[in-house]
Amino acid sequence: PEKRYNSSAAKYQEELGPPVARKILEKLGAKKELIDEVCDIISHHHHPRKQETLNFKVLYDADLITNLEEKHKKEPLSKDELKRIIEERLFTESAKRLAREIFLEGDI
Structure with a gap:
C-alpha cells in the first residue's frame, strides 16, 4: 500500500494485504485453513x-x-x-x- 498510495493507512493494509498474503502463502504450500485465517486477520487487523x-x-x-x-x-x-x-x-x-x-x- 505504501508504494501504491504513498500511505500505510489501515484501510489500504486491510484491503490490499489479504490477496498478497494469500499468494505468498499458497506459493509456500500453506494449508487452506492457515491461509484463510491469516487473510481474515489482515483484512480487519485495525478493527477488532x-x-x-x-x-x-x-x-x-x-x-x-x-x-x-x-x-x-x-x-x-x-x-x-x-x-x-x-x-x-x-x-x-x-x-x-x-x-x-x-x-x-x-x-x-
Missing part, C-alpha cells in the same frame, strides 16, 4: 470484532504497540492517556505488561 482468535489478538496488540510508539515519539501522550490505551485497547496480558514497560517505566 467482538469475538477474536488468540492469533488475531497477538497481532493486533503488536501492531497497536508499534503504532503507539511511533505516535508517542512524534506527539508525546500523557501517562494517563497511555495507561488508558494500555488498559482499554490491548487484549493480552503479556502485551499490557510489555506496553507498561515501554511507555510507563522506561524512556522512549
Whole structure:
C-alpha cells in the first residue's frame, strides 16, 4: 500500500494485504485453513470484532504497540492517556505488561 498510495493507512493494509498474503502463502504450500485465517486477520487487523482468535489478538496488540510508539515519539501522550490505551485497547496480558514497560517505566 505504501508504494501504491504513498500511505500505510489501515484501510489500504486491510484491503490490499489479504490477496498478497494469500499468494505468498499458497506459493509456500500453506494449508487452506492457515491461509484463510491469516487473510481474515489482515483484512480487519485495525478493527477488532467482538469475538477474536488468540492469533488475531497477538497481532493486533503488536501492531497497536508499534503504532503507539511511533505516535508517542512524534506527539508525546500523557501517562494517563497511555495507561488508558494500555488498559482499554490491548487484549493480552503479556502485551499490557510489555506496553507498561515501554511507555510507563522506561524512556522512549
